[in-house]
Amino acid sequence: MTELNPTAAAILGFLDAGELSGYDLAQTAAEVIGDFWHVTRSQVYRELAQLAARGLVEPGQPAARARQPYRLTEAGRAEFAKWIATPPPAEQIRYPLLLTIAFGDWLGPDRLLDMAAAHRPDHERRLATYRSYLADGGLDEYQRATVTFGIAYEEAVLTWLDQLPAILGGARSGHG
Amino acid sequence: MTELNPTAAAILGFLDAGELSGYDLAQTAAEVIGDFWHVTRSQVYRELAQLAARGLVEPGQPAARARQPYRLTEAGRAEFAKWIATPPPAEQIRYPLLLTIAFGDWLGPDRLLDMAAAHRPDHERRLATYRSYLADGGLDEYQRATVTFGIAYEEAVLTWLDQLPAILGGARSGHG
DNA sequence: AAGGCCATGTAACAAGTTACATGATTAA
DNA sequence: TTAATCATGTAACTTGTTACATGGCCTT
Numbered sequence A, B: 001m002t003e004l005n006p007t008a009a010a011i012l013g014f015l016d017a018g019e020l021s022g023y024d025l026a027q028t029a030a031e032v033i034g035d036f037w038h039v040t041r042s043q044v045y046r047e048l049a050q051l052a053a054r055g056l057v058e059p060g061q062p063a064a065r066a067r068q069p070y071r072l073t074e075a076g077r078a079e080f081a082k083w084i085a086t087p088p089p090a091e092q093i094r095y096p097l098l099l100t101i102a103f104g105d106w107l108g109p110d111r112l113l114d115m116a117a118a119h120r121p122d123h124e125r126r127l128a129t130y131r132s133y134l135a136d137g138g139l140d141e142y143q144r145a146t147v148t149f150g151i152a153y154e155e156a157v158l159t160w161l162d163q164l165p166a167i168l169g170g171a172r173s174g175h176g
Numbered sequence C: 001a002a003g004g005c006c007a008t009g010t011a012a013c014a015a016g017t018t019a020c021a022t023g024a025t026t027a028a
Numbered sequence D: 001t002t003a004a005t006c007a008t009g010t011a012a013c014t015t016g017t018t019a020c021a022t023g024g025c026c027t028t
Helices: A006-015 A022-032 A041-053 A074-084 A096-102 A109-136 A141-168 B006-015 B022-032 B041-053 B074-084 B096-102 B109-136 B141-168
Strands: A057-059 A069-072 A092-094 B057-059 B069-072 B092-094
Touching (some): A006 A022, A006 A041, A006 A069, A006 A074, A022 A041, A041 A057, A069 A074, A096 A109, A109 A141, A109 B141, A141 B096, A141 B109, B006 B022, B006 B041, B006 B057, B006 B074, B041 B069, B069 B074, B096 B109, B109 B141
Antiparallel strands (some): A057 A069, A092 B092, B057 B069
């Protein structure tokens, strides 16, 4: 048996709460873990097919609109338990804006600062959302832990954006 | 012509400095942008083949050990210039530890805190490295900008790790 | 009852990872 | 001069993205 990948594991984790279709699962994933683990519908369907083939999930009653729900099997539950007990690997960040900045000599500070500033509203919005989650209460400890990460992260990004003009201020464009 | 992907663009960007082999490019990428844009050697070779097919790079003199260097063409330079002038999309984060925490009910706070703590040395090490880059000087403004992001990010992670025990402290495991 | 929207899923493609192969160098 | 290591690249597989197809549901 191959190891579960994190996406497959998350699917099993969500199915623990009861039967869900691929569509539901994609939606749930987007809401609950979407900020640090992005999953598309296509991935969900593929993983569901493989999980079914391995006997870790099984199909329930089909319903309207071709809806096909799945539920967790005992083997699936066991496999999930094994996965979650495994120490997770390091995070990965892919930050296109930093790439642009790394080659920033081609653009010069002004264009770069504009591009960076364009990202600010997104971060402000997310930060506000996370803060309101905490303020509204109703989160369990685990959710509070992940949301608190989001807050720390967004604050860091905003702080960095604040510093950027001072850092890039002295530079001149080297290309055209 | 399809749009350049960021990895292909980075390859062109590095080739602006002169001829490099796929191996060199992979190495350079790991050093210069590896912290926010991970690229494997295999990707580099694939992109080089495609870039060559599109006339954006061209092969130079083969050398020992099957070394095949490439250089930028004028078309390649133009395409890179177009790419870097395009506003970059949002970053993506994939954080397996947060996934584990999101399903943390299965493990309980003690195991989670252990797992989280296991990541701390990595972050401390990276933070120290970034700080020494700044302290040693010799970085241009653009590098300082990306390194400063790294510092802000690692500080945020460490702060969050500090808060975790207090956040998870009250929880009990629900499974097992 | 017609038109538009939404839920649901599939298929094709692109990007990313892992494992392997091979011939030069270097060190013992 | 043999063994170990390193530079270089290829191939196979897995994961991630984008575009498409279809039919039920709701609104007018």
